[in-house]
Amino acid sequence: MSELLLDLKNVTKQFKGGTVALDNISFSIDADNPSIIAVAGESGSGKTTLGMMVLGFLSATTGSVLYRGKDLTKMSGQENTDFRKEVQAVFQDPFAVYNPFYKVDHIMEVPIAKFKMASNKKDARAMMEQALISVGLRPEETLGRFPHQMSGGQRQRMALARALLLRPKLLIADEPVSMVDASLRATILEALDKLNKEFGITVLYITHDLTTAYHVSDYILVLYRGSIMEAGDVESIIRNPQHPYTQLLIGSIPWPDLDRVWGEDIAIIDIEEDTSLESKVGCKFAGRCPQVMDKCKVSPPPLYWPDDNNRVASCYLFEDKEILPGNDVGTLFQSKKVAAAR
Amino acid sequence: MQRITISLRYIRRNVSLAIGLGIMIFLILFAVIGSFIVDIKVDPYPLAGPASVAPTFNYCPRTDPDCAQVEPVAYPFGTDGQGRDLFAVAVVGTWMTIRIGLLAGVIGLTIGTILGFTSAYYGGFYDAFIQWTVDVLLTVPGLLILIIIASTISGLEDGKTLTINQMGLIIALLAWMGPTRTIRSQVLSMRERSYVMMARLNGMSGMEIIFRELIPNLLPYLGAGLVGSVTGAIFASMGLAALGLGPLREPTLGVTIYWVINQNAFLRGLWWWAAVPITIVALIFIMLFLISMGLDEVANPRVRRAR
C-alpha cells in the first residue's frame, strides 16, 4: 500500500461572511506516481483556496488535509519543518514574490540556510547556480541583481529554480504563466514539465487557462463554485468533455487555431443564471445548466463514470452509470502507472 | 559607491528634499560652529551681557565715554531684556529645541511602530485592544493633557521647572498614536504580499518575517513618520513653552518666545528678541516640511514630477 502524498478528506472551507469556497472535496495524490495535476476553474471556483490549504496557509472548516498521513493542523515541530521543505510553491505574480529590498539571491539563500541544505557559502552558491542552469538561466545574468532589474520571465524562472533547489515532493503552481508574456510561457511550462519528469516532483497546476492545462498536465480537476464537476485524464476531458459545465468552458476557449471557430463544435447555449437557486442545495451548476433536471436542484450528484475513459463527472445525466467508489478522485490519478506499463 | 552616486543624482532632481536637507546642514553647522564661538554655559543665560542691546558688532556701553578704549564686543543678534546673548541663545536653543523634538519623536515613533507592527501581524484580540486604545486617545485633546501634566510636574516642587528631557518624555506620551495607525495599515497591506508567503515557505517564523522582510520595506514610511512625529513634537513643545510650561531655566526657542511675551518685548521696542526665535523656528518647520515632501516623493513614485 503506497503512501499517500496528499489526502484531502471531505474538506469544506467556509469563510467569515458565509462564502463556501470549497464544498466537501476529497482527493488524494499517491507518492509513487509523480504527475502533473491541473486544478482548473474560473474565479470563485475555489482553486486558489485549495492551493492555500494544501500549503497550510488556510485551515479547513470541516474535514482534514493530510500530508503523508499527518494532519496539517496536528503536526509536531519537526514534522512541520519537513512539511515546509517538501511542499513548495510558485505563484502568479513574478514580481510580488521578491522582497524589493533584497537582491534576488535572497529567495534562494534563505531556505538553503533555514533548511540547512549547505554547510558553507561556497556550497550554497554552487547549488544556486546549478538550479538556475537547470531552468535555462545564466547565473551571471541573474544572481546579484535586484528584482526590478530582471524581466518577468526571468523572475518566474528563478522562482522555479528555487523550487527545484529545494527538491520538494509537491509543488503548487498557482497560475504561474498568466502574468508572463506569451513567448515565455512555453519556457516556463517546459521547466515545470522537467521538474516533474526528471526530478519526480508532483505538480498541482492551478489555473483558469485550459489550454496551458491541457499542454502540461496529465490529469485535471474541473472545479465550479467549490465542487468538482469533472475529473480525470486531461486528454479525455479536454477533447471530449461530458459535464455541461466543462463543455461550456471548453467551447468558450478561443483556440489559436483557425480551423476551430468559437463555440461551433459544442453547442453553446448561454443561459442567464437562475439566481433563485442561490440556496446552494443540489448541483452548483444547476442555475446555468442547459440540461438541468428537477433532481439537480435537490441534491448534488455523485461522481459517475460516463464512459470507458479514465474520468468522472458529477452529473445526473449519467445516473445510470457506475459511481466512483469512495468518492476519491485520487484513484483516477494512479492509472498512469498502468498506462506507462502498457 | 554606486548607491551613493545614484542617491546624490536623485537628490538633485528632488528639489524639496535637496532644499530641506540643505537647511538641515546649515542649521547643524550653525549650531556646531556657534558652540565654539560662544560659551554655552554662560552666554545664553541671564546677565551674561548688558541687557536690551540691539544687534551690533561693536558694542559700547553707554557709560564708557570713549569706545575706542574698550574691546569691541559683538552681539550680532543683540541681547534680550535680561542680558542673554541672543546669538548664543540661537546656537544653544536650536539644538535644545530639536533635541526635545527628536527625543519625543523617536520615542513616539518607536512605541508606535512596535505596537502597529505587532497588532497588524498578530491580529486578534490584541489588535482590537490596541486599536480601541488608540482611537480613544486620539479623541482626547492632546495639548490640554500636556498642559495639565506639565503644570502638575512643574508645580510639584517649588521653583523647580521642567528639564529638557522631561519635556521630551511628556510629549512622547502623545506622539505614539499616529505612527501606530499608519504603520499598522502599511503592515496589514504588506502582510498579504506574496513575498511574505514566500518567506513562510522558506521556513521563517513570524518575528523573523517582521524583522527581515517587513521592516526594511517600511523604512521610507518610518522616515516620513519620524519627520512627522518630530514636527509634531516641536510644535507641542513650542506651544507648552509659550504658555510658560516649558523648561524656563533653559534657553530653548519656545521659552524665549515665552519671555518675549512675558516681558513685553515689543512694547519695549526690543524687536530682535522676537525676531531671533521666530526666524529659526520658521526655518526648522520649513526644513521639516520640505524633507517630508521630499520623502513622500521617494516613497510614492506617483508623486514624482515628470520633467
Add this chain to the structure above:
Amino acid sequence: MSNEYILQIKNLDVQYYTDAGIVFANNKINLELKAGERLGLVGESGSGKSTLALAILGMIKPPGGIAGGEILLDGRDITKLTEEETRQVRGREISMIPQGAMNSLNPVMRVKDQIIDSMIDHELGLGKAEMKEIVRDALEAVELDRNVGDMYPHELSGGMKQRACIAIAIAMKPKVIIADEPTSALDVVTQRQVMQTIRRIQEEMGAAVILIGHDMGLMAQFVDRLAVMYAGQMAEVAGKQQAFRSPMHPYTQMLIESLPKLATKGVFQGIPGITPLLRDLPPGCVFSPRCPQAFGPCRETTPKFLEHRPNQWVACHLYENENESEKARA
C-alpha cells in the same frame, strides 16, 4: 479625398525622456486600418503597443512626446491638433475600451450619467431627451437592460461593467474603437460573450476596431488582420490566414510555434532570450540577438518595413535580398 483607410499611421516615432536616457517606445511605425476592419495588435510587454494606442488617442504626456511621423484619421493629421481639438476627436471619432473596467468607471456616478457626461464634454449640442435616447440605444447595443443605466458600477458584475465601458465607448458612434485587452479580467465564458458583443456592434456601426492584446487565441477568433510589434517596432502586418499559416518574420513564426494547440500536447517551443529594453536597443534589427535566422546585415542595419508579399508587410532582411535578386533578374 475619399480614402478607404480610416486610419493611417506613417513613420510614427514616440519617445520618452528619462533620467536613464531616451526610451524609444515606438520607432517608424507604419500601419493602416480600413473602415469597418478588425485589426489585432499583438506584442509582449515592452513592445510599445500600449504607447501606440495612447499616441492614437493623443494621450502621450511629458516626459513622452511624438518625435516624428503622422497619424491620419480620415485624412486629417491628428498629431498636429491643439489640445482642445484632440479632446473633441477623442471619444467621438476615436474611442477606447479600457482594460480594467473596474477601475475605469466612476464609482459615484450612475452608468447613464457617465455616458451623458462624455457627451456633454463633446459639445454635441444635443438636448436632454436626445442624449437619453442615445444612452438607451448604447445600452441596448451592449445587451444591457435599460435599468442598468440607473445603477452604480458596484452593483454590476465584471462582465456587465465591461459592457458598460463598451457602451460609453460607442455612444457617439466613433469611427475607430481601440480595445485594450478588454477581456483580460474576465472569465473565459464571459470573454466570449463580450467579444461577440463587440463584434456585433462594430459590424452594425461600421466602425474599425484595433484589439490590443497578447492572447493569440483571441486574435485568431476575432480579427481580420494582425499586426505584430516587437521592441517598439512593427515586425509584421498580415491578414489572419497569412499570419497564422505562413508568417514571414522569424519572431511571428516562433510566436505561432509556441502556441499550445490540441495537436501538440507536451511539446514546448519557447523563444529563448529576453526582450531588449526600449532605451537600450541592439544595433541593426532589434530581433537579431534572438533570431535563429540572423545573418550579416541583421546586426548592422535596421530592415525596412515593406510589402514583401501581397498584403503582407514585414521588416526583415531575409526578404530584402529576395526582392532585390528578383529586381535584378527583372
